Amino acid sequence: PxxxxxxxxxxxxxxxxxxxxxxxxxxxxxxxxxxxxxxxxxxxxxxxxxxxxxxxxxxxxxxxxxxxxxxxxxxxxxxxxxxxxxxxxxxxxxxxxxxxxxxxxxxxxxxxxxxxxxxxxxxxxxxxxxxxxxxxxxxxxxxxxxxxxxxxxxxxxxxxxxxxxxxxxxxxxxxxxxxxxxxxxxxxxxxxxxxxxxxxxxxxxxxxxxxxxxxxxxxxxxxxxxxxxxxxxxxxxxxxxxxxxxxxxxxxxxxxxxxxxxxxxxxxxxxxxxxxxxxxxxxxxxxxxxxxxxxxxxxxxxxxxxxxxxxxSQSPPTLDAPFAPGELLVKFKDDPTITSAEVASVLERHALQVSEIIPGLGITRVTVPVGREQEMIAALRQEPLVEYAEPNYLVWALE
Ligand SMILES: [Ca+2]
Ligand SMILES: [Ca+2]
Ligand SMILES: [Ca+2]
Ligand SMILES: [Ca+2]
Structure with a gap:
């Protein structure tokens, strides 16, 4: 030792x-x-x-x-x-x-x-x-x-x-x-x-x-x-x-x-x-x-x-988890046939403002009206070009 x-x-x-x-x-x-x-x-x-x-x-x-x-x-x-x-x-x-x-x-x-x-x-x-x-x-x-x-x-x-x-x-x-x-x-x-x-x-x-x-x-x-x-x-x-x-x-x-x-x-x-x-x-x-x-x-x-x-194998619990008001994380499908104009038109159709693109993963942080996050998530999940849309969860130091 x-x-x-x-x-x-x-x-x-x-x-x-x-x-x-x-x-x-x-x-x-x-x-x-x-x-x-x-x-x-x-x-x-x-x-x-x-x-x-x-x-x-x-x-x-x-x-x-x-x-x-x-x-x-x-x-x-x-x-x-x-x-x-x-x-x-x-x-x-x-x-x-x-x-x-x-x-x-x-x-x-x-x-x-x-x-x-x-x-x-x-x-x-x-x-x-x-x-x-x-x-x-x-x-x-x-x-x-x-x-x-x-x-x-x-x-x-x-x-x-x-x-x-x-x-x-x-x-x-x-x-x-x-x-x-x-x-x-x-x-x-x-x-x-x-x-x-x-x-x-x-x-x-x-x-x-x-x-x-x-x-x-x-x-x-x-x-x-x-x-x-x-x-x-x-x-x-x-x-x-x-x-x-x-x-x-x-x-x-x-x-x-x-x-x-x-x-x-x-x-x-x-x-x-x-x-x-x-x-x-x-x-x-x-x-x-x-x-x-x-x-x-x-x-x-x-x-x-x-x-x-x-x-x-565990089924996920349903939580009313705290998230950032007025923000969503959206990922568009990783498909080379999707043009930036098509992405822009999805963003425009839902009146989404891009705040930040996390580069390597291609995850986009967008702003939406406060209070309408869940409604916007549901709408975005219907979009064929969108891989996923989720809240921007809050995280804490675990002390
Ligand atoms: Ca020391
Ligand atoms: Ca593990
Ligand atoms: Ca044991
Ligand atoms: Ca600093």
């Missing part, structure tokens, strides 16, 4: 690192600086002394600038858990000592944002070489209406990026946007090809808030988690905090096995997790609490898609 000299680790403020067998894993590999973890969140404190040397260029999709600083305090915490500067006699240790952090700001100073920015952020990260996408955020959507975020997941995955997302903190019920929800499916965690992460305690119990449903693939420490915050360090809890433990471990796996596909990384994580609760996969812990040492030591051999199949 290898033990870092960071004071918070030595002072036993970072129980999660020992729980996942960090020291034994670090004895094998401490993490390559060739692996980039995108923290798609509220930004990162770009000059935090325990992070600044780990940060690569990113983007701020909220303010549309190249300074994705953290004005909410969530993304900085997430970044430190996955990949703080480690063994530098300062602050905390991260799961991957070497991985670099790409800050991608999609949540505003209140910790909320739009699915359209999450999609654009995922695409940006995948296009700029991130191999792990950490999404400690989520929104409500029905699976039939979450095609835009699924497209972004698939886009990233086709560029060999592993997508890791928090399953949500409404496991004992919660109020979102004035409506009470119990254990709702959160997106992107509920998309296919996403590693959904639940939260555990220092005694390997489920954190009381952690959601339990088919989106749970694995679990990781998520209570009393000490990490970086803007200007210092503090404790937070949430599936948001569990998620970067998995992202950091994915970065370690990719350091040892650089040619692994996302499926092989998932398999290494799933097959080598410490089973908790009922034997085998269960909806509280998924395949179990991650084990960094075993995931590295044995590596992946076979594909495991049982959970994805299980998730696909």
């Amino acid at each position: 290898l033990y870092p000299n960071d004071p918070a680790y030595e002072g036993e403020d970072q129980w999660g690192l020992n729980k996942i067998e960090g020291p034994k894993a670090w004895g094998i590999i401490t993490g390559s600086n060739q692996v980039i973890v995108a923290v798609i969140d509220s930004g990162v404190d770009l000059d935090h002394p325990d992070l600044q040397d780990k940060i690569v260029a990113g983007w701020d999709f909220v303010n549309n600038d190249d300074q994705p600083d953290d004005d909410f305090g969530h993304g900085t915490h997430v970044a430190g858990i996955a990949a703080a500067a480690t063994d530098n006699d300062l602050g905390i240790a991260g799961v991957s000592w070497g991985a670099r952090i790409m800050p991608v700001k999609v949540l505003n100073s209140s910790g909320s944002g739009y699915m359209s920015d999450v999609i654009a952020g995922m695409e940006y990260a995948a296009d700029h070489g991130a191999q792990v996408l950490n999404l400690s955020l989520g929104g409500l959507a029905t699976s039939s209406e979450a095609q835009a975020i699924q497209d972004a997941v698939d886009y990233a995955r086709n560029k060999s990026a592993v997508v890791v997302a928090a399953v949500g903190n409404c496991g004992s019920g919660c109020t979102i946007g004035g409506t009470y929800y119990y254990n709702p499916d959160m997106y992107p965690a509920s998309c296919q090809n996403v590693i959904g992460v639940a939260a555990t305690t220092s005694t390997d119990d489920r954190a009381s808030f952690s959601e339990h449903n088919t989106s749970v693939d694995v679990s990781a420490p998520g209570t009393s988690i000490y990490s970086t915050v803007p200007g210092g360090y503090n404790y937070k809890q949430g599936t948001s905090m569990a998620t970067p433990f998995v992202s950091g471990l994915a970065a370690l796996i990719l350091s040892k096995w650089p040619d692994y596909t996302p499926l092989q990384v998932e398999t290494a994580l799933f097959n080598n997790a410490d089973d908790l609760g009922d034997a085998g996969w269960d909806e509280y812990f998924g395949h179990g609490r991650i084990n960094a040492y075993l995931s590295l030591f044995y590596g992946a051999e076979a594909a495991s898609s049982s959970l994805e199949a299980q998730a696909a």
